[in-house]
Amino acid sequence: MGVAVAIQQLVKCFGQLRALDGVSLEIAEGEFFGLLGPNGAGKTTLISCLAGLARPDAGMLKVMGYDVLADYREARRCLGVVPQELVFDPFFSVRETLRIQSGYFGIRNNDDWIDEILANLDLTSKAHINMRRLSGGMKRRVLVAQALVHKPPVIVLDEPTAGVDVELRQGLWQFVQRLNGEGHTVILTTHYLEEAEALCGRIAMLKQGRIVALDSTSNLLARYSGHTLNLRLANDRCLPDDLLARSSNTQGYRVFRLTGFDEIEPLLAEIRQAGGIIEDLRLTQTDLEDVFVSVMQEADGREGVAAR
């Protein structure tokens, strides 16, 4: 398997802000790759640099071996981007939009493939309708179609399901999974962690322009594996320091990560000894959201240490 996307020491600044602070990343051909991070972490900036929408201040980016600046024509031919914002050209119908987009990539007479994309995205009946008259969900589908007109080997979806109804989300994922099955590399940024968990084979987590975790989804889940015990305590502060250090605080709950159920009894005993009064207790399996929260908190901790 070749390398679909290679990024080395990428730096992008906006004034004083280092939006990307030395990001290095390799994505193999055929991967379904997730890019996660809170708002402002640099996900969209990373994609903009990859797509040539923003010029990096330092570092190197390649798509299918082509440098995005030096060999921009080849690099852009290899890349299909579904932008985050719901943008459209109000002057044209759906078919005109897709024909024009094909032409931009140097492709004439692309109607067979356009018809296939339209059918797959359930847009056939809308082909002749002006973009202005489409609903938000339909416009989103056209954006996906536009990214695919030139059959790019690498497809980037920047939060494609934000504000999209469940039915479209399911349909979209089926289609994207099929494309991935046919060999397309897919890079996805999303806020829906369950989507990333279900779809992505590997995940990078970004925070403040740096990669704070990069591993296969299964490894990430395993690293924070097992179950968590979530307790809501009436008197949270009475816990001794070692218990506080072993747990995290999420939405009013003390969260203890367990490697086995036999840890529960001694833990509860310790809390009782410290005088803790339990108001609510939940036992849950680790999901990507827990991993995400843990990774972000660890990153915070590291920064705290560095700052001192």
Next chain:
Amino acid sequence: MTGFLTLLYKEVLRFWKVSFQTVAAPVLTALLYLLIFSHVLDSHLQVNGVRYAAFLIPGLVMMSILQNAFANTSSSLIQSKVTGSIVFVLLPPISYVEFFLAYVVAAMLRGLMVGLGVLLVTGWFASLSFVAPVWILLFALIGGGVMGSLGMIAGIWADKFDQLAGFQNFLILPLTMLSGVFYSIHSLPLFWQQVSHFNPVFYMIDGFRYGFFGVSDVAPIMSLVVVAVSFIVVALITLALMRSGYKLRN
């Protein structure tokens, strides 16, 4: 080549789909100018041995060409920047030179189309001659190119519609109105005659008018040189902006 041609086609289709507003409206505006000014002045005035209405028509045609060439590139760019649809032309493998040429050629075409429209509806009101049609076409094309390029600079620079309107109202409109569309600069006081010589639009109008009547305020070859140099300068500035990615790729 296909990328360039598609972008050119898209830019032409964009104004053609709203041609009532982009072609018919400026033709009507020019017609109103002609009706009002020629009604008031035609029987009293001759300029360079030509009746006022006949003198005015080429000026109006050229003014329409220039203003619409500017409007086409600038409004297309600001609209797609504000709505975000500019990404559709930034993502494909289109070079900045192709991008520039497609937008400017589309602007020249809109200018020519409006200019032809103005000529057709106003030509009835005066007897026009076409002494040197090649000059007419040359000035129309290069003049449209200068304004199309300036429109690109304005469209790239402006972040909001009102900034663009400022550019249009405080730079383009005075330059075109004070360029001799409505008068020969020989009727101005000496100081303003000299000031007019620093306005490149004056040479566009004067050279264009020469193509009709064979008379002009300055030698047409001199006008052609000024207009061509203006085009080269403005085009190079536009290309340098686009090459740097200023506001478009940032």
